[in-house]
Amino acid sequence: MKRFFKIVALALCIALLGVTLCSCRYLDEAKANTAVYDDESMDSLTFRGYQYRKVDLPNGLGFIISESKLGCSVTLPDVPVLLSGSFGDSMYYDAADEEHPAVIRVNGVNINRYDSRLEASLADDYGDYTADTRDIYTVIRNYVREDRYEAVKKIVEKAELNHYCTFIRVFDDPTVPWEGSKYVPTLLDEATTEVIRRAFSNQSTVSWNDLADTEWYGIFMNPCDETLTLTDNNRFLQLLTNGNDYYLFYSDDVNRLYHVSDNDFQVMRKLYKMCESDLEYMDINYYRENADMISNPTEITP
Amino acid sequence: MVKKLIKYNFASYLRLLLPVQLILLGIAALNRLIQLFEVSDSTVYDIIFGSSVFLYVVSIIVCLVLTTIVAIVRFYQGMYTNEGYLSHTLPVTPSQHILSKLLVSLIFHIGSLAAVFLSFCIATLGEFNIELFKAGGYLLGRFYSHYHANTVLYILEFLLLLLIGTMSELLMLYFCISVGQLAKKRKVLLAFGVFFGLYFIGQIFGTVLLIIFTTNPWLMDDLARWAVHHMTAFYHVLLCGGILWFAVLGTIFFLITRRIMSNRLNLT
Numbered sequence: 007m008k009r010f011f012k013i014v015a016l017a018l019c020i021a022l023l024g025v026t027l028c029s030c031r032y033l034d035e036a037k038a039n040t041a042v043y044d045d046e047s048m049d050s051l052t053f054r055g056y057q058y059r060k061v062d063l064p065n066g067l068g069f070i071i072s073e074s075k076l077g078c079s080v081t082l083p084d085v086p087v088l089l090s091g092s093f094g095d096s097m098y099y100d101a102a103d104e105e106h107p108a109v110i111r112v113n114g115v116n117i118n119r120y121d122s123r124l125e126a127s128l129a130d131d132y133g134d135y136t137a138d139t140r141d142i143y144t145v146i147r148n149y150v151r152e153d154r155y156e157a158v159k160k161i162v163e164k165a166e167l168n169h170y171c172t173f174i175r176v177f178d179d180p181t182v183p184w185e186g187s188k189y190v191p192t193l194l195d196e197a198t199t200e201v202i203r204r205a206f207s208n209q210s211t212v213s214w215n216d217l218a219d220t221e222w223y224g225i226f227m228n229p230c231d232e233t234l235t236l237t238d239n240n241r242f243l244q245l246l247t248n249g250n251d252y253y254l255f256y257s258d259d260v261n262r263l264y265h266v267s268d269n270d271f272q273v274m275r276k277l278y279k280m281c282e283s284d285l286e287y288m289d290i291n292y293y294r295e296n297a298d299m300i301s302n303p304t305e306i307t308p
Numbered sequence: 309m310v311k312k313l314i315k316y317n318f319a320s321y322l323r324l325l326l327p328v329q330l331i332l333l334g335i336a337a338l339n340r341l342i343q344l345f346e347v348s349d350s351t352v353y354d355i356i357f358g359s360s361v362f363l364y365v366v367s368i369i370v371c372l373v374l375t376t377i378v379a380i381v382r383f384y385q386g387m388y389t390n391e392g393y394l395s396h397t398l399p400v401t402p403s404q405h406i407l408s409k410l411l412v413s414l415i416f417h418i419g420s421l422a423a424v425f426l427s428f429c430i431a432t433l434g435e436f437n438i439e440l441f442k443a444g445g446y447l448l449g450r451f452y453s454h455y456h457a458n459t460v461l462y463i464l465e466f467l468l469l470l471l472i473g474t475m476s477e478l479l480m481l482y483f484c485i486s487v488g489q490l491a492k493k494r495k496v497l498l499a500f501g502v503f504f505g506l507y508f509i510g511q512i513f514g515t516v517l518l519i520i521f522t523t524n525p526w527l528m529d530d531l532a533r534w535a536v537h538h539m540t541a542f543y544h545v546l547l548c549g550g551i552l553w554f555a556v557l558g559t560i561f562f563l564i565t566r567r568i569m570s571n572r573l574n575l576t
């Protein structure tokens with residue numbers, strides 16, 4: 007009997023030892039969604055085995071990241087993975103580029119005097135501060151995958167936002183639209199871009215206040231580069247009408263509305279219909295094959 | 309004699325509580341074994357795992373609640389039923405009776421907490437457990453880097469608060485039972501009544517405090533402002549204040565229980 011219990015105890019120990027080598031899905035997912043800064047300078051980070059280097063973008067410019075997987079963080083090396091959400095910075099990358107994204111945007115919280123956000127928040131509410139010395143503010147850092155770094159850096163240095171893009175809603179499964187969807191950045195073709203350029207080449211403009219009964223079209227267009235990498239974060243384009251005429255304007259200057267001719271509006275109208283046709287549950291390939299208002303972005307060559 | 313009394317109490321607690329704690333550890337082990345068959349997007353696995361977690365949580369609650377119930381029952385049976393005839397003839401003072409029961413109850417409460425902690429370690433055995441300890445160590449390290457030597461004081465004060473708080477709660481239960489046994493009939497019912505009466509008084513006291521703070525919002529603001537600027541002292545005040553509060557309450561309950569046991573014993 008004693009021998010039997012000894013054997014059972016030994017078997018249990020071996021089984022438990024085997025268990026110690028097992029991970030779990032929750033932990034695996036947490037590790038997959040956590041990046042690590044290589045050092046305190048935060049000039050580079052490692053994510054899913056790839057190294058990313060920080061790149062400084064000109065003021066107001068940002069990488070095009072329409073929708074990102076939520077819950078991703080980047081932390082310093084000594085932070086345990088289970089605390090990455092509390093002690094890490096939020097990280098965003100394009101949902102379409104999920105496995106090994108080319109670019110990553112990090113929203114860091116810069117805390118001056120305090121060791122934790124809780125203390126900084128309490129001090130914010132109850133402490134003494136002046137408008138010049140706020141202790142909490144957001145720092146945005148952008149990172150590029152090492153193998154794409156030189157190519158993206160060239161684009162950043164040129165920073166030619168002479169194209170336009172819009173965000174089209176596509177569904178993960180067009181036959182099951184309620185399962186999930188995302189907004190995909192899509193480059194507008196040369197004809198549509200020319201319409202916008204023609205409108206903005208007009209010298210005369212009207213002010214919003216001069217128009218009555220304006221109606222908005224649900225199109226949001228952003229200036230971007232030809233590779234669909236950079237965009238202007240400070241403003242976007244919109245189209246509106248007062249029933250008779252059509253106008254384009256930038257969101258940061260509503261007192262300059264640029265007139266769009268009737269012919270040119272027909273191009274815009276097709277774009278509007280395309281943006282609104284998510285009701286028909288189409289996917290991006292349908293647009294690429296059938297819509298003549300969009301084009302494929304230029305590939306980034308390293 | 310007191311040593312023998314403690315030994316006897318210990319044995320009676322062990323007989324009742326050890327099987328419960330072993331069952332808790334077994335359920336934790338079962339929970340961990342189920343996780344070995346983890347399959348993503350499987351409804352069957354989710355149901356089985358969810359059920360095992362539910363069972364585990366229930367067993368933790370049962371273990372902790374049962375420890376308190378055993379403490380109450382052992383005190384009542386040992387002091388105020390037929391067993392009391394024997395207990396009170398022993399060459400032991402009422403204070404020694406109360407303190408010996410209190411000590412053993414406290415040890416088993418700590419034991420139950422240790423069993424729950426061990427069961428949690430078993431249920432999360434593996435890399436997840438290691439990551440949990442890493443996270444705990446990291447938080448402690450950050451806390452220490454901010455508060456330095458005060459961290460050790462906070463830990464000691466917190467442990468003392470837990471200890472004295474548990475003792476105070478147990479003494480409150482002994483107090484309720486002792487007051488209950490003053491009745492000629494329905495002693496247990498009166499004990500429950502005293503317990504709810506104390507709870508009710510506590511609620512009134514809490515409501516009065518709430519009214520004071522809500523009608524004087526500047527008071528809360530001032531307190532929060534002081535706390536932000538004196539965070540280190542604030543934690544000490546909170547912890548030491550709690551220790552003092554429970555110590556005073558516990559002493560009052562102990563003295564009244566001892567008085568009842570000495571002068572108003574009613575074993576009929």
